[in-house]
Amino acid sequence: xxxxxxxxxxxxxxxxxxxxxxxxxxxxxxxxxxxxxxxxxxxxxxxxxxxxxxxxxxxxxxxxxxxxxxxxx
Amino acid sequence: xxxxxxxxxxxxxxxxxxxxxxxxxxxxxxxxxxxxxxxxxxxxxxxxxxxxxxxxxxxxxxxxxxxxxxxxx
Amino acid sequence: xxxxxxxxxxxxxxxxxxxxxxxxxxxxxxxxxxxxxxxxxxxxxxxxxxxxxxxxxxxxxxxxxxxxxxxxx
Amino acid sequence: xxxxxxxxxxxxxxxxxxxxxxxxxxxxxxxxxxxxxxxxxxxxxxxxxxxxxxxxxxxxxxxxxxxxxxxxx
Amino acid sequence: xxxxxxxxxxxxxxxxxxxxxxxxxxxxxxxxxxxxxxxxxxxxxxxxxxxxxxxxxxxxxxxxxxxxxxxxx
Amino acid sequence: xxxxxxxxxxxxxxxxxxxxxxxxxxxxxxxxxxxxxxxxxxxxxxxxxxxxxxxxxxxxxxxxxxxxxxxxx
Numbered sequence: 001x002x003x004x005x006x007x008x009x010x011x012x013x014x015x016x017x018x019x020x021x022x023x024x025x026x027x028x029x030x031x032x033x034x035x036x037x038x039x040x041x042x043x044x045x046x047x048x049x050x051x052x053x054x055x056x057x058x059x060x061x062x063x064x065x066x067x068x069x070x071x072x073x
Numbered sequence: 074x075x076x077x078x079x080x081x082x083x084x085x086x087x088x089x090x091x092x093x094x095x096x097x098x099x100x101x102x103x104x105x106x107x108x109x110x111x112x113x114x115x116x117x118x119x120x121x122x123x124x125x126x127x128x129x130x131x132x133x134x135x136x137x138x139x140x141x142x143x144x145x146x
Numbered sequence: 147x148x149x150x151x152x153x154x155x156x157x158x159x160x161x162x163x164x165x166x167x168x169x170x171x172x173x174x175x176x177x178x179x180x181x182x183x184x185x186x187x188x189x190x191x192x193x194x195x196x197x198x199x200x201x202x203x204x205x206x207x208x209x210x211x212x213x214x215x216x217x218x219x
Numbered sequence: 220x221x222x223x224x225x226x227x228x229x230x231x232x233x234x235x236x237x238x239x240x241x242x243x244x245x246x247x248x249x250x251x252x253x254x255x256x257x258x259x260x261x262x263x264x265x266x267x268x269x270x271x272x273x274x275x276x277x278x279x280x281x282x283x284x285x286x287x288x289x290x291x292x
Numbered sequence: 293x294x295x296x297x298x299x300x301x302x303x304x305x306x307x308x309x310x311x312x313x314x315x316x317x318x319x320x321x322x323x324x325x326x327x328x329x330x331x332x333x334x335x336x337x338x339x340x341x342x343x344x345x346x347x348x349x350x351x352x353x354x355x356x357x358x359x360x361x362x363x364x365x
Numbered sequence: 366x367x368x369x370x371x372x373x374x375x376x377x378x379x380x381x382x383x384x385x386x387x388x389x390x391x392x393x394x395x396x397x398x399x400x401x402x403x404x405x406x407x408x409x410x411x412x413x414x415x416x417x418x419x420x421x422x423x424x425x426x427x428x429x430x431x432x433x434x435x436x437x438x
Contacts, residue, residue, distance in 0.1 A: 014268055077152050123263070245319065313422055
């Protein structure tokens, strides 16, 4: 511990994922004062048609486009 | 919050999933008196060969057939 | 399966929780056509000082008050 | 309950998974004195490029090879 | 990895929990052929009034009594 | 989304938790290029007697002391 689990929409590149886990690990080390090596990070991709808010699937929202960050989430 | 995570076997159609998240959101709104928009629902599909009860994988149970609702779960 | 996990702020009464699991189970049965008895629901309470959006803990948001539904979430 | 969730790297065969859920169920029954049939086990495969320690993705570690048990994890 | 998460009703003693994590770790080592030290086990206690089946909270089931193993789960 | 869940041992102060969610949110925004407001962070405290490695509970490890960062994790 600490163990960090990150859920996000698909579409990020391998290097974005490497950058994400590095920056999140640094943030945890900085805030909690633990050693980097005890920090684990796991990534989980959730498809837009498996994620809903207000009773509507993300994939069914008008103008829904779930590319990587440019279109945001 | 509230955030609802639903694990189920694969096999449902997109419209069944849309119907599921809409009905579950309504149920949460009704029971907790919160606004629909704060209710998030996420769907996770678990393969029958990744789910076991009594030490036996669902896929190994005699007569195991994991289509959508007709065969139930 | 299906297994439903619901995360929410503390503060609901026992009867609200009973009402919530009953209504959510009905919604799942209705949408997926499964038997009620295969539907499991688990409730998890997350304190406002353990939940953040936009980098700010819910408990630190101005006017944050996390009683049951009246003040909403 | 009890419900057991096991996260692991991909690569195990169907029979290894069947063996795993059987042995873990026996261990839970033995330690907690519950009936086998109330014990549920779910398996989740996490790709090496979705799992990091010390800020580095498992897939980016030198010599990273994530076959089944022989190469271990 | 592998990481094992076990959800169960409260009521077990510290030594039962120690016995549980030891036996489950052995089972995973035996089935997957990994080193014991890479196996992590986490325990989560879920109150009977936070767990439901068939739309009814475990705590509301007639004769519901959730002591340790003797009464089972 | 993205939603970040962080499991850690108990013992951090409220301000450490506020610092943690702020820094982790910044890291996610920086790496994924999303808006801060879509980033949610949830904290989960796991007691040392509910967390094991190599079959041994953290609380049973010789010299186990689980104060905040100074003693690390």
